[in-house]
Amino acid sequence: MRSLCVCSTDKEYGNTINLETFRTSSDFLNLESISRSLICQEDSTIYCLLERAQYCYNAFIYEADAFAEDGLEGSLLEHVVKESEMFHAKLGRFESASELPFFPKELPDMFLPPNQYVIIDVNHKMWDAYFQNLLPNLVKEGSDGFYASSAVRDANCLLAISKRVHTGRFLAESKFTANTKDYTAAIKAQDKEALMNLLSYPEVEENVKERVLMKAKNMTEEAVYKIDPSLVREIYARWLIPLTKEVQVEYLLRRLS
Ligand SMILES: O=C(O)C(=O)C[C@]1(C(=O)O)C=C[C@@H](O)C=C1
Numbered sequence: 001m002r003s004l005c006v007c008s009t010d011k012e013y014g015n016t017i018n019l020e021t022f023r024t025s026s027d028f029l030n031l032e033s034i035s036r037s038l039i040c041q042e043d044s045t046i047y048c049l050l051e052r053a054q055y056c057y058n059a060f061i062y063e064a065d066a067f068a069e070d071g072l073e074g075s076l077l078e079h080v081v082k083e084s085e086m087f088h089a090k091l092g093r094f095e096s097a098s099e100l101p102f103f104p105k106e107l108p109d110m111f112l113p114p115n116q117y118v119i120i121d122v123n124h125k126m127w128d129a130y131f132q133n134l135l136p137n138l139v140k141e142g143s144d145g146f147y148a149s150s151a152v153r154d155a156n157c158l159l160a161i162s163k164r165v166h167t168g169r170f171l172a173e174s175k176f177t178a179n180t181k182d183y184t185a186a187i188k189a190q191d192k193e194a195l196m197n198l199l200s201y202p203e204v205e206e207n208v209k210e211r212v213l214m215k216a217k218n219m220t221e222e223a224v225y226k227i228d229p230s231l232v233r234e235i236y237a238r239w240l241i242p243l244t245k246e247v248q249v250e251y252l253l254r255r256l257s
Pocket residue numbers: 035171199200201202204205208240241242244245
């Protein structure tokens with residue numbers, strides 16, 4: 001029976017970039033400590049969503065050729081994310097196994113630990129889901145001129161969501177370690193459905209959805225700008241939990257390769 005933990009930090013995923021170290025370190029592959037980290041991440045994720053919701057959609061941020069006259073390719077948001085990743089990379093952010101850049105090809109090789117990128121990366125799928133589905137439901141239509149502020153908030157949301165979803169790699173490894181026999185059979189058969197059944201805990205998912213709903217209610221009560229708390233629940237139900245599970249399945253399918 002899974003216990004439902006309260007809170008902790010995610011320090012346990014610190015500078016551990018080597019895949020073998022990652023697989024053999026029992027401390028941070030403990031399912032309860034990973035769950036605690038997920039619970040802590042909820043606060044920052046909800047806060048990021050709330051912050052972005054104060055601005056309109058601001059389509060200009062996403063126009064691919066907005067800076068063509070200056071000889072620059074890409075949207076304002078892409079620039080914000082790429083530039084911040086470049087800066088963070090220099091500080092060593094991507095030495096942490098829990099951090100995956102959206103634009104790894106733009107980063108100098110020396111900032112990219114070799115092992116980290118053979119494992120699962122759904123950042124591009126997440127990027128599309130964020131703009132096509134999540135953002136239009138979160139913000140008001142139209143423009144208010146706060147382009148830079150909105151782009152920075154988008155970048156923060158993407159980062160928080162990416163971190164949450166890719167924690168799936170740690171969850172998967174922890175579940176594999178705890179029940180190697182059953183997982184191995186499903187992996188050898190490359191049976192996605194069996195893996196999905198093995199790694200899913202419906203009652204835990206219900207708890208997550210209810211908890212984020214309560215957190216969103218509390219946070220929006222204090223905030224000047226509001227979002228419908230049930231939207232946060234829906235974001236978790238429709239995007240964050242399914243993507244976290246997808247990362248787990250994809251990770252496991254390659255686990256014995
Ligand atoms: O807690 C876990 O075991 C997870 O894999 C995380 C998570 C989630 O995304 O919140 C995903 C799958 C489980 O069914 C329960 C919860």
